[in-house]
Amino acid sequence: MDGTHTRAIINELIAASGNGPVTKVDITKTALSITVQIGGSPSLWTWQNGKIDSSATQSTQTASRPFDPDDFAVEKVPQILRKAADMSGSHMNQNLQIVEYNQGTVLMTVSTKPESRTVFFRPDGSVINHIDFASYPGMAEALDDATADATRIAQVSYQPDKAVMVDTPTQTPGIIVRRTRSADMPAWAVQRKGDASTTFSPALLKPRVIVSIMQLTAAKANRKPSEMGWTISQDSTLDQPILRIDINGVTRAFDANGTDVTDEVK
Incomplete structure (x- = not known):
């Protein structure tokens, strides 16, 4: 399936289905097939060898949020498949899907048969990388994915070698949304109990500064930078977000510019 005709075929399938809401593309x-919601039930419409058919049986897909295929860079299918093969180590029977991943977030995924590593892509066709949290590009991608479209955040935390987690407020007091970007999976979100009474702008997060602090403190602790866990939250004394990190049992505090402000927040 080449990228030139992919979008046109999707549009043909949508028209053939009666313009039903699309919940999946394969x-x-x-x-090429699409799953659409017709009368509250999912149905499958498939293009193959120039012909369009609807499935005799309903799709077994569970309920999923509809999306607009026009929001996805399907014209980049050949490039996406090549990138997925490079990252997974296999190009056998590749299957590209567009489907809801978590809480309304729709992504492109590429899998193979026999199964290899599933590779995830954003709507614009950019790959969701495995994260090296101790590198500037890795931390920048992790923070960008974890903050998503949030305008205010209550806390950011880093679990060494595993994930960056961002807590954001909800309309319900005492309930937050925690969005987690792990090293090898796209970000996902869950609601949980938590305090979001004080918040700050994600624009104040500086990944290059954060990585520098990890490197500096790791040298003092005789550890790897990726092993240095930390949290960032709004400090009432300095009225700004402060990163707190443990160095051999002693907590040090740094502002958004990387200045040690431990003595000022005690």
């Missing part, structure tokens, strides 16, 4: 080397 693309293989020889076929």
Whole structure:
């Protein structure tokens, strides 16, 4: 399936289905199908060898949020499949899907048969990388994915070698949304109990400064930078977000510019 005709085929399938809400797109080397919600039930429409057919049986797909296929860079299918093969180590029977991943977040995924590592892509066709949290590009991607479109955040925390987590307020007091970006999976979100009474702008997060602090403190602790866990939250004394990190049992505090402000927040 080449990128030139992919969008046109999707549009043909949508029209054939009666313009039903699309909840899934499947693309293989020889076929393209969409799942649409018709009358509250999902149905499958498939293009193969120039012909369009609807499935005799309903799709077994569970309930999923509809999306607009026009929001996804399907014209980049060949490049996406090549990138997925490079990252997974396999190009056998590749299947590209567009489907809801978590709480309304719709992504593109590429899997293979026999199964190899599933590779995830954003709507614009950019790959969701494995994260090296001790590198500037890795931390920048992790923070960008974890903050998403949040305008205010209550806390950011880093679990060494595992994930960056961002807590954001909700309309319900005492309930937050925690969005987690792990090293090898796209960000996902869950609601949980938590305090979001004080918040700050995610624009104040500086990944290069954060990585520098991890490197500096790791040298003092005789550890790897990736092993240095930390949290960032708004400090009432300095009225700004402060990063707190443990160095051999002693907590040090740094402002957004990387200045040690431990003595000022005690």
